[in-house]
Amino acid sequence: MILVTGAAGFIGSNFVLDWLAQSDEPVVNLDALTYAGNLENLASLEGDTRHIFIKGSIDDFDLVAKLLAEYQPRAIINFAAESHVDRSIHGPEDFIQTNIVGTFHLLEAVRAYWNGLEDEAKASFRFLHVSTDEVYGSLTKEDPAFAETNRYEPNSPYSASKAASDHLVRAYHHTYGLPVLTTNCSNNYGPYHFPEKLIPLVIHNALAGKPLPIYGDGQQIRDWLYVKDHCSAIRCVLEAGKLGETYNIGGWNEKPNLDVVHTLCAILDQLSPRADKQPYKTQITYVKDRPGHDRRYAIDASKIERELGWKPAETFETGIQKTVQWYLDNQSWVNNVTSGAYQSWVGKQYCAEL
Ligand code: NAD
Ligand code: TYD
Numbered sequence: 243m244i245l246v247t248g249a250a251g252f253i254g255s256n257f258v259l260d261w262l263a264q265s266d267e268p269v270v271n272l273d274a275l276t277y278a279g280n281l282e283n284l285a286s287l288e289g290d291t292r293h294i295f296i297k298g299s300i301d302d303f304d305l306v307a308k309l310l311a312e313y314q315p316r317a318i319i320n321f322a323a324e325s326h327v328d329r330s331i332h333g334p335e336d337f338i339q340t341n342i343v344g345t346f347h348l349l350e351a352v353r354a355y356w357n358g359l360e361d362e363a364k365a366s367f368r369f370l371h372v373s374t375d376e377v378y379g380s381l382t383k384e385d386p387a388f389a390e391t392n393r394y395e396p397n398s399p400y401s402a403s404k405a406a407s408d409h410l411v412r413a414y415h416h417t418y419g420l421p422v423l424t425t426n427c428s429n430n431y432g433p434y435h436f437p438e439k440l441i442p443l444v445i446h447n448a449l450a451g452k453p454l455p456i457y458g459d460g461q462q463i464r465d466w467l468y469v470k471d472h473c474s475a476i477r478c479v480l481e482a483g484k485l486g487e488t489y490n491i492g493g494w495n496e497k498p499n500l501d502v503v504h505t506l507c508a509i510l511d512q513l514s515p516r517a518d519k520q521p522y523k524t525q526i527t528y529v530k531d532r533p534g535h536d537r538r539y540a541i542d543a544s545k546i547e548r549e550l551g552w553k554p555a556e557t558f559e560t561g562i563q564k565t566v567q568w569y570l571d572n573q574s575w576v577n578n579v580t581s582g583a584y585q586s587w588v589g590k591q592y593c594a595e596l
Contacts, residue, residue: 243267243268243269243270243313243314243315243316244261244267244268244269244270244315244316244317244318244319245269245270245272245309245310245313245315245317245318245319246258246261246269246270246271246272246318246319246321247271247272247273247300247318247319247320247321247322247348248272248273248279248300248320248321248322248323249269249271249272249273249284249321250271250273250275250279250280250281250283250284250295251273251278251279251280251283251321251322251325251436252278252283252325252430252432252434252435252436252469253321253372253430253469253472253473254271254273254321254322255280255283255284255434256283256432256433256434256469256470256472256473257319257321257473257476258271258284258287258293259283259284259286259287260470260473260474260477261473261477262287262290262292262293266292267292268291268292268293268294269292269293269294270294270296270309270313270315271284271293271294271295271296272296272298272300272305272306272309272322273295273296273297273298273322274297274298274299274300274322274340275297276324276336277583277584277587278324278325278326278436280434280436280578280579281295282575282578282579283434283575294313296309299322299340299344300320300322300340300344300345300347300348301339301340301343301344301347301348302347303347303350303351306347306348306351306352307351307354307355310351310352310355311355314363316363316366316367316368317367317368317369317370317480318348318352318368318369318370319370319372319476319480320345320348320369320370320371320372321372322340322344322348323340323341323344323372323403323404323407324336324337324340324341324400324403325400326400326436326438326439327376327398327400327401327532328438328532328591329400329438329587330398330399330400330403331398331399331532331533331534332590332591334399334403337399337400337403338399338403341400341403341404341406341407342403342406342407342410345371345406345407345410345411346410349369349410349411349414349420352369352420353414353418353420356369356420356421365421367421368421368422368423368480369411369414369420369421369422369423370422370423370424370425370476370479370480370483371407371408371411371422371423371424371425372425372427372476373404373407373408373424373425373426373427374401374404374426374427375388375426375427375428375429375465375490375492375539375541376396376397376398376400376401376404376536376539377394377395377396377401377404377405377408377426378392378393378394378395378396378426378539379393379394379395379396379397379401379536380395380397380536380537380538380539381463381537381538381539381540382537382538383463383538385538385540386542387465387492387540387541387542388426388490388539388540388541388542389490389542389545390426390487390488390489390490390545394408394409397534397536398534398536401536408424408426408488411424412424412486415485415486416486421485421486422485422486423479423480423483423484423485423486423487423488423489424487424488424489425475425476425479425488425489425490425491426488426489426490426491426541427467427472427475427490427491427492427541428464428465428466428467428491428492428493428539428540428541429464429465429466429467429539430466430467430468430469430472431466431467431468431469431561431562431565432468432469432470432561432564432565432568433469433565433568433572434469434575435469435565436579437576437579437580437584438584438587438591440464440499440502440503441502441506441562441565442569442576443455444502444503444506444507445506445510445565445566445569446569446576446580447525448506448507448510448522448525449510449514449569449570449573451516451525452525452596453525453526453527453596454503454507454522454523454525454526454527455527455529455592455595455596456499456500456503456526456527456528456529457499457529457530457531457532457535458528458530458531458532458535459500459528459531460498460499460500460503460528461498461499461500462498462499462535462536462537462538463496463497463498463499463537463538463539463540464496464497464499464502464539465492465493465494465495465496465497465539465540465541466493466495466497466502466558466561466562467491467492467493467495467554468493468554468555468556468560468561468564468565470555470556471493471554471555471556471561472491474552474554474555475489475491475546475552475554476491478546478550478551478552479546479550479552482550483550484549489545489546489550490541490542490543490545490546491541491543491546491552492540492541492542492543493541493543493554493556493557493558494541494543494554495557495558496538496540497558500526502562503523503526504523505562506522506562506566507521507522507523507525507526508521508523509562509563509566510522510566513566513567513570514570527595527596529592529595529596530595
């Protein structure tokens with residue numbers, strides 16, 4: 243079996259759903275169920291004995307050690323993290339605790355477990371660390387896309403904490419021989435994306451008749467990948483990645499934020515027109531820019547394509563259409579995750595301006 247951390251979150255839950263749709267290999271899911279973790283994402287697995295959920299933190303050495311001894315996983319995929327840049331600006335501490343200290347404690351427990359394995363199990367064991375392109379910093383319009391050889395230049399508390407975790411993972415390979423793999427992926431979008439992030443927030447606000455907040459001039463560029471393509475890339479790296487290597491994952495889909503929001507508005511105009519027949523883009527509202535806002539991210543995904551034969555299945559156009567449709571079909575999921583604590587976050591982040 244495999245142990246997946248943070249699999250009640252956006253990407254982790256998509257990963258588990260895809261994994262169990264394609265394989266009968268059981269998954270132990272260790273998730274602390276922070277505001278971003280939601281077991282409803284995995285409701286379709288209720289009663290499925292191949293999914294074992296454990297509520298707990300990667301930061302809890304004793305718990306992780308106990309789970310490893312009990313379930314004897316052949317691989318660990320580490321999604322668990324605090325993941326939202328804006329939250330890391332308001333309060334970096336949780337990011338340091340989970341992304342750095344948590345990863346460290348997880349690595350320590352895994353190292354002890356791995357050291358005790360028999361030769362064959364030891365040789366085939368894998369620790370795959372899921373990271374982000376944000377560790378490379380910000381590009382100008384003219385710069386080439388991020389390659390695996392780019393220098394780390396993280397600019398936000400979030401990206402700095404992820405960079406630190408990547409370095410720890412690397413060090414555990416070089417120092418202790420732990421069989422690690424690291425992936426650095428661009429911005430994901432798709433089902434179960436928490437509506438604090440741009441794409442689900444815009445869909446949610448549009449349908450609720452609320453402002454669509456654009457930070458600064460809206461010309462910041464992100465490189466978007468449909469979440470199921472990220473999941474297939476992780477499966478591919480887990481199976482065939484070279485130990486100690488890092489793989490950049492992206493879909494060659496660079497878009498300015500404003501274009502993304504216009505695309506979302508146009509799709510919603512077609513699929514769910516406003517009662518007054520006005521276009522959704524009239525709800526666009528410019529707000530104060532994010533402090534230290536990275537201007538452009540772009541992933542050069544040629545290494546994973548060349549060495550492992552991975553390619554995304556979705557274009558931005560097909561993926562975004564599916565995503566909007568998913569949110570329209572799953573309004574109750576959105577309503578559930580946007581009650582309670584979500585409201586106070588929106589108040590803190592946007593209320594001064596909107
Ligand atoms: P998310 O915030 O939706 O989910 C994170 C999950 O981790 C939640 O279920 C949360 O409960 C859990 N968690 C948090 N702290 C924990 C802890 N101490 N122990 C156990 N579980 C804990 O995040 P996501 O968007 O699904 O991102 C998953 C991973 O992928 C993160 O490591 C992130 O850095 C990385 N990543 C995300 C993107 C993206 O666009 N979302 C892109 C590249 C890489
Ligand atoms: P986000 O989804 O938070 O991802 P990240 O910061 O990790 O790239 O934001 C994507 C882009 O959208 C980023 O440039 C910030 C911008 N943005 C807005 O303009 N308005 C918003 O309300 C949010 C949440 C993000």
